[in-house]
Amino acid sequence: MSKKIAPVTQSDFIKAYRVMLTSRVLEEKLAGLYRAGMIKGGVFLGRGQEALSVSVGIQLRRGDIFAPLIRDQAGRLAFGDTVLDTLRTYLGSQLGSMRGRDGNIHRGRPREGYYAMISHLGAMIPSVAGALLARRLKGEQGVVGATCIGDGGTSTGAFHEGLNAAAVDKLPLIVVVANNQYAYSTPNSRQYACSDLLDKAAGYGVGAHKADGTSLMDCLQTLRNAIHAAREGGGPQLVVADLLRLVGHGEHDDFAYLDPKLKKSAVGSDCLLLAEKHITDQGWHTADEVAAWKRETESEVNATADRVRREPSPDPSEDDWAALSRPEYREQYAAS
């Protein structure tokens, strides 16, 4: 490693915490809108995963590539996504980046390095690898790409193929696994048989990093190390963080299958509360100051939601219904 890795500072921690807080408040709003029947599709929350997710998004640079997954609201906001566009996409506003053509977590701005996931897990891993290959062919150096996945996604063929292909070409890819104990309802005991998902790193010949997913400090430092290693030419880096998804798979899921022992175990803590406690314990800010941040964020999120609810829905008669960029290739037998 050519450069020393800087330790995480108070300022880094507070900045990341503020994004986590915004993410949590925004997701609580989304859950409320869902219960009120105002969301067009499903709602999938990242509660309990904000520390890990924010640590990825906030430590990437402009020009890097980020392909977040389902529970990465915090990482998305940290990378440059906005409360406004999140609400627009969930509420189906015509003004959102996906224009009603796709929804909820399937959003992005690929031209800005912020890729729009497809639902098929693992698919973004080779795509980010390919993006990094293209950057290398253009002669760009020092760029990294990160993508996130869960314990369930590590069982897919695409995870294997993508990570292996990236390793063969020593691409600066960071794959972040949120080991949140469940893939929808499937527990880890039915998902994999190795003792730790991190064991897979050795098999692929990639860097290995373990994080405590409930600790913002540990997540920030671990991701900093992994991103640094990739940026300095160390090839792909696999990060595994143990944590617990604190909500159902989606807001339609009552999470009745949650093993209560997991909730009481080390992974069951709420990373946001632990981060808050760290801030007050260190004497960086008082509990009142933290509470004021939360009120301020709630007010911003509520105002944005009210604004988006007044925005136009997509108009089917205005859509060009073009899946191909060339108008002359348009299918002439489609419904009209």
Next chain:
Amino acid sequence: MITYLEAIRLAQQKALATDSRVFLYGQDIGSFGGAFKATKNLSAEFPGRVLDAPLSEDAIVGMAIGAAIEGARPIVEMQFADFSTCGLNQIVNHAATLFYRTSVPCPIVVRLPSGGTSGGGPFHSQSLEAIYAHWPGLVVVTPATVEDAYTMLLEAVNIDDPVIFCEHKFLYYHLKADSLPETALPIGKARIARAGRDATIVTHGAMLHESLAAAQELLEDGYEIEVVDLRSVKPLDTDTILASVARTGRLLCVSEEWPWGGVTAEVLARISTEGFGLLDAAPMRINAKDTPVPYHPDLWAAHRPTASTIAAAARRLLHI
């Protein structure tokens, strides 16, 4: 003389030489030059731009998509069209949806060495153009001549959308041309490969040549068969087919694909609904048999349409 296969190699060479955004990625395509040698010597001529991939069709296509988002023009080789089903998810769910979802086009070319050859067997012989044509967001081309193999591959690289390039292995070696053209019909336009007045055969890929031979056979009986080479199955040039049927009044559609769904079904559906009044007889189609493609040369020869089975079908169409 330039073979169909060499035309594909030369098109890739020209694309690499003239467009710095182009790179090639696929199994065994580097110093080995590809299973069929469609990339022979290209890795030496263009160092770092003709890359061997692991045995990972999903990753090969997935990487091409990411590279295309970043402005590259990747051409990826599936060693056989049959194996592209291992990369199907990336093709149909990622590449094909990207533009509609995000307004960012996905200019990848996926080369599929397609179709049957003697002894190929169930997993090295498939014609998959119809399944790719089914998904919105893909362009699917099926060059049947040396000239088209060259010009359509070069055109495909310049199309901003994902192109599934179904090159036919049966044509690789024996189809030859004196020279390669500078200009060509654009993708999306069918070609009248042989003019006629008594019936129209619509076909694509290797079946063009079987159909032309059938048309020649029927000429001996005094019938002039028009043969339309679709060139691309999506977009499908319905206008050229309708115009031909307007001249002949009879339609036979021939394809090496399996019968269910498929290009022949689509062509017949379109002409029956749009050109019903042009037809003097019920339209017909012949496809390969509805089984996996068999290994033994005798079984294989009977599995797919041939000049003689096409001629026999055309005679029924003509009520001979």
